[in-house]
Amino acid sequence: MLGVILLNYKKYSETIDCARQLKNQIDACDRIYIVDNASGNESVETLRETFGADAQIAILESDRNGGFSYGNNIGFRRAVADGCTELLCSNSDIRFDEGCVAHMRAKLASHPEVAVVGPKIFTPDGGLQKCNKTKLTAFRFAMHHKPLVWLDVFGVNKRYGMLDYAFDRDIVFDGMVSGCYFLIRADVLEQIGYLDEGVFLYHEEDILGAKLRQRGWKVMVATDATIVHYGAGSIGAVSAFTRYCTFASAFYYLWHYANTGKCAMKLLLSWARTMFGLKSGKDPDYKKYSKQLKRDVMQLIATERITE
Helix, strand or coil: CEEEEEEECCCHHHHHHHHHHHHCCCCCCCEEEEEECCCCCCHHHHHHHHHCCCCCEEEEECCCCCCHHHHHHHHHHHHHHCCCCEEEEECCCEEECCCHHHHHHHHHHHCCCEEEEEEEEECCCCCECCCCECCCCHHHHHHCCCCHHHHCCCCHHHHHHCCCCCCCCCEEECCECCCCEEEEEHHHHHHCCCCCCCCCCCCHHHHHHHHHHHCCCEEEEEEEEEEEECCCHHHCCCCHHHHHHHHHHHHHHHHHCCCCCHHHHHHHHHHHHHHHHHHCCCCCHHHHHHHHHHHHHHHHCCCCCCCC
16 A cells, blocks of 8 residues: 655645645555644645545644654654555655656566665756765765855766766666655665654755665666656745755764764864855845854764764
8 A cells, every 4th residue: 555645834735736636646545644744824724624525635733843854754654554565755846747656666566676766857847857866975065065066077966966867767776866756665664764853954865865775775766757846845945044954954964874074074064154154244144054053063973873
């Protein structure tokens, strides 16, 4: 049985449309779990009015907005408790092409070494969204951001993001597919302890990829499964807060899952705070989050690593 997890945050009309699309792609025995991530608006009431009589759809409420991993874990755990053996995690801003779910389930069934299957992702203008990831290191993280990204003459970002992959064939690799839409074996998710709730936003794929590598699991892109991803959805525009989340989550990953040393962590922190300082002239919130990032990292490197 398949359990589909949809995380809703405020944009309930988008979530409703996505759930209706998914119902056309799954079997009658499968279930959809819509988790409201403490939206604070009329989301829960509207979702219950829309799907309250539908036995195939459950509406769950998070006690707080704990981020992507926290919210999705609520749905994952409920689905596992209900006996689901496969779990599909989906953003709400997705359009599914015909047979997408069936193609992904078939690939997962035929590749016992694979724990996660992702689709071929298109942008609304028809371009390819290349968002698969291999192993993130401290060096790759630094090279992934301005101004160092402009100096990427050695192709560090290409290898990390698999940017040379043309999606002309299925591929099995170490890492993680896009977090916007992926199918995972329920027993593997239980085995690795579900998603790590230590991050609020960003780098969830890097963490999940590391957890899978530690257990010897592979991931796969199934090119006959295609979707259109409409973008950042409820995250919104780049702000001092979202930039802070990017760096805070990266430091969490680098410490706990990439065995990055204290000196390297402090050096990266100095570089990150310099960038925040340059932006604080236009947005004073960067100064506040720069201080918060320093507190986070110094506290982080004083703790034991999760993977040790």
